Amino acid sequence: MLKVSIITASYNNAKTVSDTIQSVRNQLYPEIEHIIIDGKSSDQTPQIISEAVAQNNSRITRFVSEHDEGIYDAMNKGIALVTGDVIGILNADDFYSSNDIISEILKTMECGQFDAIYGDLAYVNCDDITKVVRFWKAGNYVPGAFSKGWVPPHPTFFCRRCLYTRYGNFLKNMKIAADFELMLRFIERHKIKVGYLPRVIVKMRIGGKAYGWKGRIRGNIEILQSFKLNSLKLSPWFFINKPLAKIMQIVKKRIATD
Numbered sequence: 001m002l003k004v005s006i007i008t009a010s011y012n013n014a015k016t017v018s019d020t021i022q023s024v025r026n027q028l029y030p031e032i033e034h035i036i037i038d039g040k041s042s043d044q045t046p047q048i049i050s051e052a053v054a055q056n057n058s059r060i061t062r063f064v065s066e067h068d069e070g071i072y073d074a075m076n077k078g079i080a081l082v083t084g085d086v087i088g089i090l091n092a093d094d095f096y097s098s099n100d101i102i103s104e105i106l107k108t109m110e111c112g113q114f115d116a117i118y119g120d121l122a123y124v125n126c127d128d129i130t131k132v133v134r135f136w137k138a139g140n141y142v143p144g145a146f147s148k149g150w151v152p153p154h155p156t157f158f159c160r161r162c163l164y165t166r167y168g169n170f171l172k173n174m175k176i177a178a179d180f181e182l183m184l185r186f187i188e189r190h191k192i193k194v195g196y197l198p199r200v201i202v203k204m205r206i207g208g209k210a211y212g213w214k215g216r217i218r219g220n221i222e223i224l225q226s227f228k229l230n231s232l233k234l235s236p237w238f239f240i241n242k243p244l245a246k247i248m249q250i251v252k253k254r255i256a257t258d
Helices: 017-025 045-054 071-081 101-112 161-167 178-189 213-229 238-257
Strands: 004-010 032-038 060-065 086-089 094-096 116-124 132-136 158-160 194-205
Touching (some): 004 017, 004 071, 004 101, 017 032, 017 094, 032 045, 032 071, 045 060, 086 101, 101 116, 101 194, 161 178
Parallel strands (some): 004 086
Antiparallel strands (some): 094 194, 116 158
């Protein structure tokens, strides 16, 4: 049985980190370790996590709280500590959609002998997580899709630990799109065998760095850098298809709920 390592990077997530911890704790799959890397939060986040560790009913095996160089530095610290065969990243304000998610991920990965698995994501209202704002339906990967604006939701991306050893970790100099760059590097450049699980894997509270206009500009600059770093061509349709896909997600969600 493969062991799964879930890495959570946190910083001032006192309002949401308990949901994340419980989401991992409630997974039916037995072989899970949860590693939390906190950026020396100034709120109650470290206390909440420490209390969860003390209760001995969480999956938390390592908890580190210290200053870091940003979320991707924290993720890299987590990768250095994992002992599992498969790694997933779950942000401190996200949670899994159901208790059988990890079981389904591993079943799909082993049946298809995939290097990585991804699925769909639901954005939910930050004040009422029962309200879905929009769905991110990833769909099947087609070679070259990244250059046309396609990308899988990173919180749903699970891959074998050996890929990080072989192809490298997150680039710390990127502040918004290092997850995009890593998946681009793994999937498009190194052509790993990736599978798609057509169901909502993660629910994400709406918000974050990339939602402000400054964040969007920086994110797009980092995306351009990602293609250049990996010697991959970028289609001129990229910056049209990417926002268009988001609009269609909102439209489809509204149609489905009418």
